[in-house]
Each structure stands twice: as C-alpha cells, then as structure tokens.
Amino acid sequence: MIRVVLPAHLRTLARVSGEVQLDVAGEPTFLSVVDALEARYPMLRGTIRDQVTHERRPFVRFFACQEDYSLEPPETPLPNAVVKGDEPFLIVGAMAGG
Amino acid sequence: MSTVRLLVGTRKGAFVLTSDGKRETWNVSGPHFAGWELYHLKGSPADANRLYASQSSGWFGQLVQRSNDGGKTWEPVGNKFAYDGTPGTHKWYDGTQHPWEFKRVWHLEPSLNDPDTVYAGIEDAALFRTSDGGQNWEELPALRHTKGDLWQPGAGGMCLHTIVLDPQHKDRMYVAISAAGAFRSDDAGKTFRPINKGLKSPHELPDPDAEVGHCVHRIAIHKSRPDVLFMQKHWDVMRSDNGGDMWTEVSGNLPTDFGFPIDVHAHEPDTIYVVPIKSDSEHYPPDGKLRVYRSKSGGNEWEALTRGLPQSDCYVNVLRDAMAVDSLDKCGVYFGTTGGQVYGSSDSGENWKPIVRDLPAVLSVEAQTLP
Numbered sequence: 001m002i003r004v005v006l007p008a009h010l011r012t013l014a015r016v017s018g019e020v021q022l023d024v025a026g027e028p029t030f031l032s033v034v035d036a037l038e039a040r041y042p043m044l045r046g047t048i049r050d051q052v053t054h055e056r057r058p059f060v061r062f063f064a065c066q067e068d069y070s071l072e073p074p075e076t077p078l079p080n081a082v083v084k085g086d087e088p089f090l091i092v093g094a095m096a097g098g
Numbered sequence: 099m100s101t102v103r104l105l106v107g108t109r110k111g112a113f114v115l116t117s118d119g120k121r122e123t124w125n126v127s128g129p130h131f132a133g134w135e136l137y138h139l140k141g142s143p144a145d146a147n148r149l150y151a152s153q154s155s156g157w158f159g160q161l162v163q164r165s166n167d168g169g170k171t172w173e174p175v176g177n178k179f180a181y182d183g184t185p186g187t188h189k190w191y192d193g194t195q196h197p198w199e200f201k202r203v204w205h206l207e208p209s210l211n212d213p214d215t216v217y218a219g220i221e222d223a224a225l226f227r228t229s230d231g232g233q234n235w236e237e238l239p240a241l242r243h244t245k246g247d248l249w250q251p252g253a254g255g256m257c258l259h260t261i262v263l264d265p266q267h268k269d270r271m272y273v274a275i276s277a278a279g280a281f282r283s284d285d286a287g288k289t290f291r292p293i294n295k296g297l298k299s300p301h302e303l304p305d306p307d308a309e310v311g312h313c314v315h316r317i318a319i320h321k322s323r324p325d326v327l328f329m330q331k332h333w334d335v336m337r338s339d340n341g342g343d344m345w346t347e348v349s350g351n352l353p354t355d356f357g358f359p360i361d362v363h364a365h366e367p368d369t370i371y372v373v374p375i376k377s378d379s380e381h382y383p384p385d386g387k388l389r390v391y392r393s394k395s396g397g398n399e400w401e402a403l404t405r406g407l408p409q410s411d412c413y414v415n416v417l418r419d420a421m422a423v424d425s426l427d428k429c430g431v432y433f434g435t436t437g438g439q440v441y442g443s444s445d446s447g448e449n450w451k452p453i454v455r456d457l458p459a460v461l462s463v464e465a466q467t468l469p
Contacts, residue, residue: 009133009158013174043174047158051178052200059157093157 002033002078003088010048010091014041019088028083030062031074048091063090101468102424103168104432105149106440107136110458112151114169121430121444124453130172131163138205138419138462141168145213146468150232152203152218160202162218164232175232179203179220182239188222189250198222198242205419207261219258223249223275225287238287241273245292245310252277252313252332259418260317264324272327272342274314277302280329282342293342297331315358316418320367328370328397330360330418335372337397348397353384359421363446364429368396371423371431371447373416381436382413390433392447406450407441414439419462426467434460 004020011017022036038045049056054074056062061070065079065087081087104115111129130136134153142148149165151172160179163172179200190196201221209215214231224242226235241258249256260274269286272293279294297312305311313332320326329336329345334355336345349355354374363369372391376384383389388407391400414437424430431447434440438457443450 007157009155013158013161043161046160046177050159052180057157057159096156 001085002028002036002082003085004033004037005088005090006044007091007093009093010044013043013047016041028078029075030069030072030078030089033078033089034074059094059096061092061094063092064088100426102426102430103141103146103466103468104422104440104442104453105139105141105151105169105462105464105466106434106457106460107139107151107419107462108434108438108458108460109135112136112139112153112169113454113457115440115453119426121424121426121442124442126454127169129458130169134161135202136461137202138464140206140208140464141466142208142213142216143210144208146466148208148213148231150206150208150216152206154202160200162203162206162232176228176234179218179224179226179235180237181224181242182237186242186247188246188256189248191251195247198224201255204257204259205261207263210263210265217261217263217271219261219273221255221257222251223256223258223278225258225261225273227287238283240283240288241281241290244281244290246278248310249275249278250311260314262317262319262327264319265321266324270324270341272317272319274317274329276315277311277313279310279312280314280317280342293338294345295343296338296345296347297336298334298347299332302332316360318360318362318370320362323367326367326396328360328362330357330372332356332378335360335397348393350393350398350400352391352400353389357416358418359416359433361421361423361431363431364423364425365427366394366429369394369446370396371421372400373421373433375415381415386411386413388412388414388435390431390447390450403443403447403450405448406443417461419464420460422463422465424465424467430465432463432465434463436460 100119106113111132113128117124137152139151147168151163153161185198187195205219207217218226225238262272264270274280281290292309303311315330327338335349337348387409390403414435421433431443436459440453
C-alpha cells in the first residue's frame with residue numbers, strides 16, 4: 001500500500017482529506033503511482049503532469065524520505081520505505097511566486 | 099420577480115452574486131475554487147442553471163468545472179485541450195517560429211441552444227468545442243490554418259478571448275485573438291477568414307493592408323442586429339455594419355480610445371459602453387477618475403457616466419471580459435475591476451453602486467437574467 005500526500009488544492013479537487021492510499025501492481029515507480037492516482041481520481045488528470053506530453057508540471061515536485069525525486073526518470077523505483085508504507089510519497093506544490 | 103445572477107471570476111476564486119429584479123441588495127456566494135484563477139464563467143442560454151467555469155493555476159494547470167444547479171455545486175469535467183494533428187508553429191516575439199503550447203482557457207461560450215455544446219478560446223490561440231457537456235474537447239483547426247503561422251503573441255499572451263455566436267445566422271461565429279485580429283466563420287467553424295479591413299495599428303503594424311496582426315481586445319453585438327459589430331481594439335473603438343467585412347472608427351470624443359471591455363445595452367442596439375484606460379503602458383483610468391462612457395448613437399458621440407463611481411485617486415483597470423448587462427427593463431450594467439470591486443447600475447448606467455468592494459482582482463463578469 002503506497003501512501004500519497006497531495007497538496008491542499010488537489011485534496012480539495014479530489015475530495016479527500018489526509019493521505020491517499022493506493023495499491024500499485026508490480027514494482028512501484030513514480031510513474032506507476034501517478035498512473036494509479038489518476039485512475040482512482042480522474043479529476044487530477046492534467047494537474048500533476050501534462051495530459052499530452054506526460055511531463056511533470058514545472059511547479060509540482062515529488063518528495064520521499066526527505067529527498068527530492070522530481071528530476072528522477074519516471075520509471076525510477078520508489079524508495080523501499082515508501083513501498084513498505086513506512087514513509088509517504090509527497091506531491092508538493094513548489095514554493096514559487098515571491 | 100426576476101432574479102439577476104452575476105458570475106464573477108477573480109484571481110483567487112469565483113463568486114456568484116444574486117439579487118432580485120430591484121437590484122438593490124445582493125447575496126454573495128463564494129469563493130468557489132478558492133485560491134485558483136477563474137478566467138471566465140458563463141451560463142448556458144439554453145439552460146440557465148448549466149454553468150461552465152475555467153479554473154487554472156500556475157501550479158496545477160487548467161480545469162473546467164460544470165454546474166447543473168446555478169453554481170451551488172460543481173463538478174470537474176474534461177480538461178484535455180490537445181491541438182489537432184501536429185500543432186506546428188506560430189511567430190514568436192523575436193520573429194522566429196515557435197511551437198503552439200496550451201497554456202489556459204480564457205473564454206467559454208456556451209451554445210445558444212444546446213447546454214452540452216460549449217466553445218472554448220484558449221492560449222496559445224485556438225478554438226475548441228465540446229458537445230458532451232465538457233467531457234471531451236476538440237479543436238476547430240481551420241482557425242489556426244488562417245495564417246496562424248503569422249500570429250504573434252502580445253504582452254498579454256496569444257489568447258483567443260472573444261467568441262460571439264450569431265443568433266440569427268446559425269452557422270456564423272466571430273472570434274478575436276490578441277495581436278492576431280478578428281475572424282469570422284460562416285459554416286460553424288469549418289472555415290474561417292480574417293475580418294480586419296479598416297483596422298489601423300500604425301505603430302504596432304505598419305502595413306495598412308495586413309490581414310492579421312491587429313490587437314483586438316473585445317467584440318460585442320446586439321442579438322437583434324448581429325451584423326453590426328462593436329470592437330474595442332488596443333487603441334480605437336471600431337464599428338462594422340456588415341459582419342466585419344469593413345470597420346470604421348467610432349472613438350469620437352472619448353478621452354482615450356484605449357481600453358478592454360465593450361458591451362451593448364440589452365434593449366437599445368445603438369447604446370454601447372466602454373471604459374477608457376489611459377494607455378497601453380498605463381492601465382488605469384485617465385486622471386484617476388473611473389468613468390464608463392456610453393454612446394447612444396452607436397459610437398462617435400460619448401457621454402461620461404460617473405455618478406457613484408470614484409472620481410479621484412482611482413487607478414484600477416477593467417479587463418475585457420469584466421463587463422456585462424442584464425436584460426431587465428431598465429437594463430442593468432455591471433463591471434469588475436482589478437481592485438476587486440464589482441459595480442452595478444440598475445438604470446442603464448446613470449447611477450452606480452459597488453455590489454462588493456474587496457474581492458481579489460476581477461477577471462470576468464457575466465450576467466444572467468432569470469425568470
């Protein structure tokens with residue numbers, strides 16, 4: 001079970017509070033987690049990554065285990081602690097705007 | 099008694115303002131979609147409780163929201179705006195070619211007779227349509243094939259901000275694009291042609307015969323006389339009496355002919371409203387006086403409407419989609435400012451009152467008159 005923390009605006013949009021828990025088949029990667037997230041919450045499509053290019057939106061960042069994984073290839077496996085559910089996968093709206 | 103509902107889009111959410119036909123007291127609902135930019139909201143002429151909203155954010159991109167109950171509840175619908183085929187390129191600021199890139203939806207124009215059909219004007223400029231209530235959007239690509247490679251963004255981006263559906267000729271529509279110009283389709287969007295003859299932009303576009311490249315800010319018509327178009331251009335207020343085939347300037351005695359919104363009285367096809375702004379580099383009213391100008395003669399002769407509006411130290415702007423009229427008698431006129439005020443007049447502009455004073459910067463105002 002993968003624990004995902006969404007930024008506040010996306011929690012409101014998805015109508016969830018607190019963490020989201022996802023079952024991800026196979027070896028979970030950042031790509032497969034976002035795929036699973038969008039499948040369960042279709043209203044999030046386009047908010048985390050572009051719907052046409054599938055590129056992560058510039059001001060959305062991925063964190064786990066106190067590390068920034070935003071620039072890792074999407075197929076990168078998730079850290080073990082996230083796979084085991086000990087740590088959440090954080091999707092964060094970047095600090096931007098001054 | 100009738101009800102008036104104002105749909106107000108702001109930099110930080112949407113607000114729904116309602117009043118009875120007297121239009122003296124208003125109920126304020128919102129913010130809806132708090133923290134998001136709401137470029138435009140509009141109701142279906144065929145079903146007043148069917149509303150559409152363009153919701154966007156620099157972080158999380160573009161969403162489209164739909165309401166089936168007049169704005170009490172909303173649901174997100176489709177938000178995939180993929181250009182038709184290989185998008186190609188348009189002209190960039192430095193004159194080179196640049197790929198088309200979707201940025202946001204500026205304007206939503208519901209069909210006049212089908213609540214599930216809506217047109218969307220987007221940046222980078224293109225026209226999209228849904229016929230399933232917003233679930234799926236398809237481009238009408240003929241527009242970008244109308245010299246799109248020559249279109250070049252202005253300072254505000256290359257946005258398709260105006261969509262006017264002709265209520266008498268069912269297949270005719272007009273669209274306008276900042277720094278590209280005005281275009282007309284007579285076959286429901288299968289083909290378009292530029293309609294910019296008579297527009298003059300000597301500083302920005304030295305070629306007087308240029309077919310595209312004029313910076314149109316907004317176009318408005320009266321439903322009883324849709325061949326007559328009124329335009330607020332970057333500079334100049336213009337009029338066409340033949341569906342845009344030829345334009346003539348009607349700026350007349352305006353203190354400045356720069357501005358963004360233009361609208362037409364609900365019952366008087368020759369009564370039009372603009373809000374002059376000092377210049378393209380000083381986006382506020384001349385002399386710090388917020389004045390709506392009204393012409394009852396279809397242009398050229400203008401009178402300042404000031405009663406109830408601030409006449410000193412006012413330096414707000416009124417954006418292109420931030421003016422609307424209701425269809426009561428007397429006609430109500432409304433506009434929102436970048437300072438967060440929404441002003442209303444229940445007597446065709448003679449007297450004004452702030453409905454709300456302290457919203458986030460207002461991006462759009464639409465009025466619905468409900469039975």
